[in-house]
Amino acid sequence: MQTALAPEYKGTPDGEAAEAILRKCVHCGFCTATCPTYQLLGDELDGPRGRIYLMKQVLEGGEVTRATQGHLDRCLTCRNCETTCPSGVRYGELVEIGRRVVDAKVERPKGERAVRWLLKEGLTSPLFGPAMKMGQLVRPLLPAALKAKVPARAAATAHRWPTRSHPRKVLLLLGCVQPAMMPNINSATARVLDAAGIQTLVADDAGCCGAIRAHLGDQHGGLADMRRNIDAWWPLVEGLTEAGRVEAIVMNASGCGATVKEYGHALAHDPDYADKARRIGELTRDLSELLPSLVPALQPLLAARRRVKPPQEGDDGEGPVPLAYHPPCTLQHGQQLRGGVETHLAALGFDVKTALVDSHLCCGSAGTYSVLQPELSLQLRDRKLKALAPVPGKTIVSANIGCIQHLQTASDRPVRHWVEVLDEALG
Numbered sequence: 001m002q003t004a005l006a007p008e009y010k011g012t013p014d015g016e017a018a019e020a021i022l023r024k025c026v027h028c029g030f031c032t033a034t035c036p037t038y039q040l041l042g043d044e045l046d047g048p049r050g051r052i053y054l055m056k057q058v059l060e061g062g063e064v065t066r067a068t069q070g071h072l073d074r075c076l077t078c079r080n081c082e083t084t085c086p087s088g089v090r091y092g093e094l095v096e097i098g099r100r101v102v103d104a105k106v107e108r109p110k111g112e113r114a115v116r117w118l119l120k121e122g123l124t125s126p127l128f129g130p131a132m133k134m135g136q137l138v139r140p141l142l143p144a145a146l147k148a149k150v151p152a153r154a155a156a157t158a159h160r161w162p163t164r165s166h167p168r169k170v171l172l173l174l175g176c177v178q179p180a181m182m183p184n185i186n187s188a189t190a191r192v193l194d195a196a197g198i199q200t201l202v203a204d205d206a207g208c209c210g211a212i213r214a215h216l217g218d219q220h221g222g223l224a225d226m227r228r229n230i231d232a233w234w235p236l237v238e239g240l241t242e243a244g245r246v247e248a249i250v251m252n253a254s255g256c257g258a259t260v261k262e263y264g265h266a267l268a269h270d271p272d273y274a275d276k277a278r279r280i281g282e283l284t285r286d287l288s289e290l291l292p293s294l295v296p297a298l299q300p301l302l303a304a305r306r307r308v309k310p311p312q313e314g315d316d317g318e319g320p321v322p323l324a325y326h327p328p329c330t331l332q333h334g335q336q337l338r339g340g341v342e343t344h345l346a347a348l349g350f351d352v353k354t355a356l357v358d359s360h361l362c363c364g365s366a367g368t369y370s371v372l373q374p375e376l377s378l379q380l381r382d383r384k385l386k387a388l389a390p391v392p393g394k395t396i397v398s399a400n401i402g403c404i405q406h407l408q409t410a411s412d413r414p415v416r417h418w419v420e421v422l423d424e425a426l427g
Contacts, residue, residue, distance in 0.1 A: 001025045006061030014097045021094045031081035036362045045071045048081040055098035064105040078329035078362040120216045124176045124208040132180040148409040162194035169199045171249045176208040188423035189252045196297040205232035209256040248285045254400040257286045258334030291344035320351035324391035328400035329362045355387035365406035
């Protein structure tokens, strides 16, 4: 796609990056067929190809309106279009640039600005934990819409962290909302890794991966979050502490993993952090990427456990435990990781199945999207649960806290992280 940048964008990092991406697009339209918002709305401008035309128009100096902003806002950034695209168009990067450019031209209403500020500052604040505890105390009294955003309080066992030391060590990012909303995901991760002979370390000064601020248009704030995490992790990456050197930085929220793996790209123009950011990205692994090395260690433990423990709920004791699986967009499209959870959990005694239809489509959570675009988000949630309904299993599993929380708001079955189910099986 030929592009003639307006003078104000020529020679700028955003302008050059956008032009390179636009030139790869052959406007074939394959992406449109796999776009969730286009499927719901049927509007070309609410699909990737239409949004690309809008962004091209803006970058060439064309008119920018609230309508332009709205079409870009309705994008989930699920990156399904990237998986579909035969030309390798980096749409996710392009739409972030497009949103920044449009937001600089079109002022949002005060109400929108307030909500977006509260999300980027509130979700990443140290006060989020106490606020969530207060919400859980009064949860029965909350309106239905707010109650859906406040999960029930976790049991005390959710905080049990293993204390053994192992030669193999990894870093774990706890996340910004996960410790308060679903702490068992982190501790279950540590317990499963401990059972396989891997010690889980945490850098106290690490926080939000940077995705929340970046996706809400605060590029500088997102980059500051990334730099803070690099500073917190670097001593353990270099083996400069008593704990020693870690072999990987593990993410049990695929949304965070997709972001941290791209630190090198995000900070490529920062001379003080470019090399460190690239190294951090190279060391980052989604938890599912560790499964191949965990299986040999966990198989005998699970076999012994099953000989002495009564069958789990949903397990008749004669075959694999069925689980319905929703692969998050940030895992299958953002990180291009598909099939690993199903394959390796099968080796550990689980029968993990995805939906027969629409397993590639977004559930509607998409970070803060469920708050900013609730109508579309709920339609996508209901569509996803309908697709999962025929899949056997008393539990739905996923790999990202946003998807888990969002699906649970309307699911009759419990929705959990797959590592929690594995942790329970290990006892």
